[in-house]
Amino acid sequence: MAIKLNWGILGAGNISGQFVHDLLLNNTLKESGIEHVVVSIGSSSKAKAKVFAEENKITLENNLGVTPVFESYDELYANPNVNAVYIGTPHPYHKEQVEASLKGGKHVICEKPFTINSKEAQELFDLAKKKNLFLMEAVWTRFFPSIKLLRKYLYEDKVIGDIHRLKCDFSFKVDFETTPTTHRLRDIKLGGGAILDVGIYVITYARILLDDKVGKNHTPFEVKSLVTLDPVDGVDYNTNLLFKYNNGKQAVLSCGFYVDGPQPFIRLEGTKGYANLSSPNPACPKQWKITFADGSKPIEYEDKSGYNGFIYEANAMAEDIAAGRIENAILPWDETLLTMGIMDDVRKEAGLVYPQEK
Numbered sequence: 001m002a003i004k005l006n007w008g009i010l011g012a013g014n015i016s017g018q019f020v021h022d023l024l025l026n027n028t029l030k031e032s033g034i035e036h037v038v039v040s041i042g043s044s045s046k047a048k049a050k051v052f053a054e055e056n057k058i059t060l061e062n063n064l065g066v067t068p069v070f071e072s073y074d075e076l077y078a079n080p081n082v083n084a085v086y087i088g089t090p091h092p093y094h095k096e097q098v099e100a101s102l103k104g105g106k107h108v109i110c111e112k113p114f115t116i117n118s119k120e121a122q123e124l125f126d127l128a129k130k131k132n133l134f135l136m137e138a139v140w141t142r143f144f145p146s147i148k149l150l151r152k153y154l155y156e157d158k159v160i161g162d163i164h165r166l167k168c169d170f171s172f173k174v175d176f177e178t179t180p181t182t183h184r185l186r187d188i189k190l191g192g193g194a195i196l197d198v199g200i201y202v203i204t205y206a207r208i209l210l211d212d213k214v215g216k217n218h219t220p221f222e223v224k225s226l227v228t229l230d231p232v233d234g235v236d237y238n239t240n241l242l243f244k245y246n247n248g249k250q251a252v253l254s255c256g257f258y259v260d261g262p263q264p265f266i267r268l269e270g271t272k273g274y275a276n277l278s279s280p281n282p283a284c285p286k287q288w289k290i291t292f293a294d295g296s297k298p299i300e301y302e303d304k305s306g307y308n309g310f311i312y313e314a315n316a317m318a319e320d321i322a323a324g325r326i327e328n329a330i331l332p333w334d335e336t337l338l339t340m341g342i343m344d345d346v347r348k349e350a351g352l353v354y355p356q357e358k
């Protein structure tokens, strides 16, 4: 029997649309043996939810014969037809929305950053455990087949020898003339700044490309950071981090909103060569190339699937739920707590405190 999730999509905005695209394409292609049905769209406005369904082309054909209902958030939490919730709202709302979804008896995947700090994250994981419900942060980057294959070349086949250093920059230029100060990227009340928005990805790459262990088994490392807070908005638009693992491996990481970052956005160096990752969106690692110091033929990979890339985390969640697991092995709760804890420390040193934390 096919594995099936009946989704409630919370927040009828940008990223929810990209997530839904992949669910619908999955149903059309019928390759995975997993069915993803959009049962409900929860929004501050039912009219907005309806427009979302139209704009994202949810049809009876691609949604397995189901027309979603348009609901308030509270109606979605209580909807007995929904068994899985995707949360695609700005960071400071995640805590209360995950909590309400779990209390409604739903399995949950919540956009990154999971919460605004590790304390909130711990409270949610405690609740998921108590309720025996699946819960995961939606760091889609970790689930791409491209990453699994790259890690096989690096850590099983060791094709570039001993790895010593990772350089990664996820920056993009925000147009401060046209982007209002109330936008989630800028507004301190909405968790604005680069560290929570894109810093999470450079930290993710330092975790998945320099360490073959995860969560509480991770290789110990120290972090140093330098942060410049924007004088107008009071959040970070220029942040740099250094990681040093106790086996000597180092990461040089940057994120920011003042300039567009470089391409390739990653260079991972080993004794016998290096790997580059390129992507217009560094969160989405669809393409990489391994170059060898001795001039051997490079190894290249490109994901040409047509998916945005959210399907990989959605399918992982569906498989976990079908198997009765409440935590995912690629992104266990301790790994989210580790990442959130690093961002807590970086912000603490810089004096970046969100109003919700005061």
Ligand SMILES: NC(=O)C1=CN([C@@H]2O[C@H](COP(=O)(O)OP(=O)(O)OC[C@H]3O[C@@H](n4cnc5c(N)ncnc54)[C@H](OP(=O)(O)O)[C@@H]3O)[C@@H](O)[C@H]2O)C=CC1
Binding pocket: 010, 011, 012, 013, 014, 015, 016, 042, 043, 044, 045, 048, 088, 089, 090, 091, 093, 111, 112, 113, 138, 140, 184, 190, 196, 197, 283
């Ligand atoms: N995985 C990835 O690659 C990406 C992840 N994200 C993450 O997703 C989350 C949402 O980002 P994004 O989709 O760009 O955000 P949007 O600005 O598009 O907002 C998404 C939805 O959140 C609700 N919302 C927006 N602003 C507010 C507000 N001020 N108060 C209350 N609710 C609000 C609205 O839902 P409603 O329909 O109810 O009105 C809106 O439709 C963020 O946490 C971000 O980090 C974002 C982009 C890419």
Ligand SMILES: O=C1OC[C@@H](O)[C@H](O)[C@H]1O
Binding pocket: 197, 198, 281, 283
């Ligand atoms: O998660 C994200 O990835 C892509 C970025 O452009 C976006 O701001 C961020 O939220």
